[in-house]
Amino acid sequence: MFWTPVIETIISLIFTFLILSVICSAIYEWISERRNLRGQLLSRFLHSALKDNTGRLPNIAHMVLHHPLVRSATMSPKREVERIDPEIFADALVEVSDQCIEFMLEDDSDQSGNSGSLPEGVFKSLNFSHGELGKKLDDRIRKEKAIGWYNSMVSMARYHYKRKTRKYLFLTGLLFAIIFNVDSLHLVDRYWSDASLRSVIVAHAEKYLEENQDNLSYQLKWEELAKEIGIPNTQRKVEADSTKSNNSETVEVSTSPVNYLSSMPIGWNWRDLFKCQCFGYKLLNLLMMMIGWIITASAITFGAPFWYDVLQKVFKLKDLKSS
Template sequence: MFNNLAIDVALGLIFIYLLYSLLASILQELLARIFNTRARLLTKGLRRMLEDDDHSTELGVFGRFTFFNWIYELGWSVVYFFSPFYRSPFLKKFYAAPAITFLGENSARARPAYLSPKTFSQTIVHLLRSSNNDTYDTDSAALKAALLHNQLLLPPATRAHMEQLFEDAGQDVKQFRILLEDWFNETMTRTSGWYRKQTQTWLLVIGLGIAGSFNVDSIAIARILMKDKTVREQMVQLAASRNPGYTPITDTLIRKNMLHRDSAYYRQDTAIRIFVTDTTLIGVYAQLRNDAGEARNVLGISRQCVQDTSSGRLIIRCGYTHPYQQNGWLILAGWFITALAISLGAPFWFDLLGRVVKFRTTVPPNSTTTNNGQPQQLV
């Protein structure tokens, strides 16, 4: 069995990062549900497809610079947050279609967070076919006339692309739907990437908040684990006792629900996917907070407020009690390191913790095992 200082310090730090990464993931998921971010990003992806959503031309020469584009797009994100269909008439018609409207959970969450390629292509075909007042012998003729006369007021680039897809399909409606679904899948792949980037940004911001509020100073924690054998052993025991309980949280709650690469938009097993209630999330959050408090007690890192009356007035001063937390800049650096670690996500630290635990419990090559199962060094 490998059991040395470096491994135990690494094990303690990895457990701390896993614990607070899980806490941050739960908070991020609760915020995602409150602000309905999955549905908003799905709308953003559809807007990119159906509304020629490119504002860079409005910036003129400044549109060549990434920084100005980022600021400008951030402003438009605020506009779309409050008015998702602003300057998007066709997108509004798309969401008003019965096949899309009835997918919403309720009036507060009228827009769906998940959409299948089949529903997308079917809705587009229905909108094109119903836009004609005239009667046509075939659906192909109706779609061709709809694209030609553009009674739906499709944006120029979107209309041109649909016309090309219709011609590529040989003006066959079934093949046209297949090409629409391929287009949708390709766009949703990009949108899933946007969601992962947004999730990592949220985890970084939440991680900074957690590090500051819980005083998770990576530098101080590493120094404590290296210097104090008792704390190190207690932390290893805490990690060993809590790790099995974190398996269902990481695997079921986070991997299969929150952070699945396509979970924000579409999965083939949507009908049987596991839906986690808000009550469950709050219960898991309470459990993780208790574990965080226990870990903080083991490490002995805390804030303390004292009353100062030396000046004749009652002044309450709050500070850090641990001797390893006397330098404010080092504390900030420790918090920032913690936030960066949290932004990597709980699955990363869960897998790494499993590898370290397995390595730590491995019998070294130069040892054998006694009858009671304890490793015995070979002479």
């Protein structure tokens, strides 16, 4: 049947992208955790958003980020906070703003003996309609405004982090593709022409879905959701592990994604490489190989949850065609 090799080739290619995405995502997560990328990005956004252009106020972002309530979200004093609960952030910001108001009252009293209006800048961006000094809004209203402002700021930071993640995933995937010669064009050719290899990969993919139907499927979706809402990596691991243990106590330990690489047509054939580079002889082969690497790296940027869902849908299509 014509559709059978077509669908099996698609399944084999998608499964390869899934395994590579899982591995490269794990590598990037390790790098991100070691370098505290989420915390650094949040810190940069807060320093930029809470910057006072008048020069009359202290470093508000520094005061908020080092507030005892905020610092309690991280275990290491040297690491930037990866996520701040909106309620905690609002409490800290309201308290810091009160300190700034007191500071400016004292400064104005020392200089002119009277109190003027708060300068435009951070308070205006926070939409604190305060009027004259000392005539502050009710704390509850100020807290609600601070929460709304913080959520919008986090949304922008999340967007920038997603873009940065895609860039790093592409670079990680490209490096992985070059080192292990994961050429997507070569993969399609091998999967299409080798029925026995196709059968092995499809069997591995089916086994992978069965093993991870309850644990890895949930873990992948949990990781994606956790990144969306900004849960720190350490907290994600604890909550995901506890949920997985509660919901899938009878699930066996799944095969490591790395173990599936040995059955895939990847790796270097040095004899063919030398043929590609020998004084321009068949240099087109090298060019096609580079295009294959770029396709592989681009596929990895979609992420493991995407390829996992696509693989499930293609298997359902395969079952429909078989019936």
